Amino acid sequence: MGGTGPEVWVATSDGGGLVRADAIVAVQLDDDGVVLAQLADEAGAVVTLVAGSRGTPTPTDFHRQMIRAVAELADASG
Numbered sequence: 001m002g003g004t005g006p007e008v009w010v011a012t013s014d015g016g017g018l019v020r021a022d023a024i025v026a027v028q029l030d031d032d033g034v035v036l037a038q039l040a041d042e043a044g045a046v047v048t049l050v051a052g053s054r055g056t057p058t059p060t061d062f063h064r065q066m067i068r069a070v071a072e073l074a075d076a077s078g
Contacts, residue, residue: 008074010037013051021070033058035066 008021026038033052
């Protein structure tokens with residue numbers, strides 16, 4: 001990892017861990033609202049970022065909301 005930009009950290013769903021945003025190489029959203037992130041490590045580890053809920057439908061523009069939130073965090077930390 002590494003770059004010249006500010007470091008952005010993302011909390012895991014249980015609050016027990018943090019992941020550097022630039023370590024995330026893929027994000028998956030399932031029908032129950034579970035958001036999984038695959039990391040750029042050799043093992044290809046997958047962590048849960050959002051636990052989801054069967055009773056709450058995922059917004060159709062969820063990916064846009066997520067990108068906007070990460071961009072705002074990156075701007076604020078700089």
